[in-house]
Amino acid sequence: MDRMLYTAMSGAKNSMDQQSVVSNNLSNVTTTGFRAQLQAARSVPVQGDALLATRTSAVTTTPGSDFSQGPVEYTGRTLDVAMQDDAWMAVQADDGTETYTRRGDLQLDSDGVLLNVGRPVMGDGGPIAVPQGAQVSIGADGTISAIPEGVGPEALVEVGRIKLVTPDEGALTRGEDGLFRAPPNEEGEPGALPADEDAKLVSGALEGSNVSAIDAMVSMIDVARRYDMQMKVLSTADENAQRANGILSIQG
Numbered sequence: 001m002d003r004m005l006y007t008a009m010s011g012a013k014n015s016m017d018q019q020s021v022v023s024n025n026l027s028n029v030t031t032t033g034f035r036a037q038l039q040a041a042r043s044v045p046v047q048g049d050a051l052l053a054t055r056t057s058a059v060t061t062t063p064g065s066d067f068s069q070g071p072v073e074y075t076g077r078t079l080d081v082a083m084q085d086d087a088w089m090a091v092q093a094d095d096g097t098e099t100y101t102r103r104g105d106l107q108l109d110s111d112g113v114l115l116n117v118g119r120p121v122m123g124d125g126g127p128i129a130v131p132q133g134a135q136v137s138i139g140a141d142g143t144i145s146a147i148p149e150g151v152g153p154e155a156l157v158e159v160g161r162i163k164l165v166t167p168d169e170g171a172l173t174r175g176e177d178g179l180f181r182a183p184p185n186e187e188g189e190p191g192a193l194p195a196d197e198d199a200k201l202v203s204g205a206l207e208g209s210n211v212s213a214i215d216a217m218v219s220m221i222d223v224a225r226r227y228d229m230q231m232k233v234l235s236t237a238d239e240n241a242q243r244a245n246g247i248l249s250i251q252g
Helices: 002-027 211-250
Strands: 040-045 058-063 073-076 081-085 088-093 098-101 104-106 115-116 135-138 141-148 157-161 201-203 204-205
Touching: 002 211, 040 204, 135 201
Parallel strands: 081 204
Antiparallel strands: 040 058, 073 204, 081 201, 088 098, 104 115, 135 141, 141 157
16 A cells, blocks of 8 residues: 555655646747757655555656757858868857756847847857847857948958857756856866867758657656546545555454
């Protein structure tokens, strides 16, 4: 009875956690450059005063993300970029640290700063600024060129270069804000990856989410059914306990 209760209880909790991960992936199936979050479970003996050999819980873990490339769609928009192969774009997080993303739908604010979902895009010397009203183009190596307003193509000038990096496999970790970060340095501070001069991007295109809507829906249904099964086991354990109590309470 004890083993049944703890197995079913921890299994139901794991199913709820997994459903949260699947739901988050499904809600981002149309988010540009999104990387699906992975989910796994492992068994852990219960510690503390409740320690017994029969009491083992299932603990949910998020071992990482699916870094496979999503589909690339050509948009023709000048400020849309899609990173090629394993390249990532550097952006400045809200806390001022350098983070990385595959999302490439860029914008310009009123001051001409190049933004990625409201966060400055990092260049060789920091955030990149473009002259207001200029005609902008982005090269395959991330170089940003601009033609100032009111002049011809002969006035084309280079205003910056997007910092592109190529991290080692498994080197990046996802943050709560959805951005990816490099491992901390020796001082324990947020690290920064060196720029990769050979990294390339495609201008006028966007990389879509690598989440499969069909697979996510199937996983959601599967998790919901497993949760129902765990709850039925709990109900059965309660019924068995009541019957056992009834037998023990019979007066001979």
